[in-house]
Amino acid sequence: VLVLDVEHHANLLPWVHAARARHRTTILPVAVTVAATLAALRAELAANEYALVTVTGASNVTGEALPLDDVVAAAHQAGARVAVDGAQLVPHRGFSLAATGADYVAFSGHKTYAPFGAGALVGRRDWLDAGAPYLAGGGAVRDVRPDRTLWQPAPARHEAGSPNVMGAVALAKGCKTLVALPAGALTTHQESLRSRRVAGLEALPGVRVLRVWPDSVDPVGVVSFAVADLDPGLVAAVLSAEHGIGVRDGRFCAHPLLAHLSASDGAVRASVGVGTTSEAVDRLVTALGRLLVEGPAAEYTVVDGCWTVADDPRPLLDVPGLDHLAATAAAACGPAV
Template sequence: MKTASTSHDATQTQNRPHLELVGDDIQVPLVQGGQRRYINLDFAASTPALVEVAAKLDEFLPYYSSVHRGAGIKSQISTSAYEGARETLRAFFGALPTDTIVITRNTTDSMNLLASCLPVGAKVVAFTSEHHTTLLPWQRSKGSVHYLTMPKSASQAVEQLSDYLRGQPDTTLVAVTGASNVTGEIWPIAELATVAHQYGARIVVDAAQMAPHLAIDMTALDVDYLAASGHKLYAPYGAGVLLGRADWLDSAEAYLRGGGAVDFVTPTEVLWSRGASRHEAGSPNVIGAVAMAAACETLAAYGMDELAEEEIALADYARRRLADVPGIELYRLWEPEAARIGVVPFNLAAYDHSHLAAILSAEFGIGVRHGCFCAHPLILELLNVSDEQATSLREEIKTGNRPRLPGAVRMSIGVSTTRDDLDYLVNSLTKIANEGPSWTYAIDPNTGEFTPAPDPREWPDLPITLDRTT
């Protein structure tokens, strides 16, 4: 992302890293012939690696070895790097010195881990607008879960939670998102935390979308638990993190049972470790942890407040430009002036969301996301799908059929997004709206998605196996 013109000291600005991504200059084939630079507008799903992250990993890889108990110098270096990553994550997210930092696979893994650690009889409350990661894990916990209806504003979210907890003061945990992966709305985390604590509940924040775009200080927000993913944070190497209070984590059964999670084992008894290792059985993802920490260090050096300011300005620009496309419909849950990260869902008249995404990719080299974005209740609400329609879809799926689900196209921005990229998207959508596609498309029987028919694009010759049937 280009540095915005600000009043910062010139020397400080010069010392900030340039946020460059691996693959930024990749050329992709178009169905009509030729190539063009890939326009990545799918950052909310998964992000490329920062160049600095890849470079740091290249330097570290020769020293990679086993961790925790290895006597060799490589093992000692790898252990130090792994534990150092944990402390970098603590600092980046503003966790307390007493908080436990568990390295996981991703946000979903983190939330399921926390669900497994809830006290017996725990009562959890979440909003139905949540990503499935924040909506579903509690159904497998040792207690119960209650879902609040979708709020129409940030203030209404706080009011709804307060009203519910006033009537259910024995609620154990409040689960909320930091920023919506569908509409981009930034949730009032500090206010929700205050309400939760007022009634004796704890709060966990799904920060998968929040972490790459906004500064987070768990201590200032008074958040008890926070989950995030490296693959959303410009470190797509298979690691995530759960940060938070130690007592539930120390008293729960180990999330996984195996080596590394124990202090002593006999055929009849196991003494489980305390702290993060209790839930990190098996050989940990050292590379993923180091990569995530490297990304956090790079973003922190750039300045998360500066990054947020730049991205929010870009997002506002995108929404204004997209609104002028003929036949487009933009979706939001809250009022237009609500604070949002750079996530914009939309549909274009007369086009199925899968069809439109396929056209943007095949004819224009633009990568977007489409579908329900792992937030089915929210999508049904935004698209005004009736209860009767939802029931019909559900019953058809139960029979083994796969009906086409309602959905949208989602544009999401990241550190490499420019106004030129957004203008190109708008111009491409306008061309589609006015002239239609220049190619033919059909539903792929293997995926149920629209694809070019025929598809003459040649894929790169990579030194790995590619399965083109999925």
């Protein structure tokens, strides 16, 4: 397996784990430009034999990606298949296996306006029919005896247990809704909001918009930035508590990429979707500018690894099971150790 070091952990850790089981995995460092990275990819494919090249369709940190047409052509020429992490690509641009020539795509339901816990892996079925079952249990088998097990072909082979029916239905509805949008409308909407965000953020002193490559083209509507001398968790807390703006802070389950971007202490991510307006983008830029000039309007402290308003008078919902969730998330996305 050949994978780049810019990937989300979901498209990195499984291959690292597979390598420990005596399957060879190479993590290829990205170069300083898209052109140089493609050249390094082609050189690696020429030097060593690979069964699979797996790449992001759009970075969950910067929105950038290598041109899929070039990746697919290089991999197929070398006899390798291509898997695309479409978690950020599918909801922002749409995706077609047939049009790109890629062999597999995986994407998440919650990025596609469905509930958490749903997702899909779509692609050539020979490997899916023959591969080790993802889960062992009821529904994945045709017949079980003490001395042998007959597994179902895909997709049942990998879907043991009671199915997430509501999640699957909601995911299908989300996909159909996105497909029904006027041709090109989603791309135009995303490009407009991204340009507006990047221009506004870069005009603020001390704000650095993160980019992997200076020559990348057609990034999706995901923008991350770092603010000099301000903890990203504090920036996110101020934007939320004082301006009603929800952003993500941390290392976004992409630690090697954040290190490559000189942001191992984390960053702030402001994403847009189908319903995001230009007014919302302007509110973000204005609020961040106010923070840089005036500082926080309230006093903040760190509780369980997360920045929060000190002695916050706002009531919290009493939801059983959520009392330690913030601390768990903070530990996973906090600064490098």
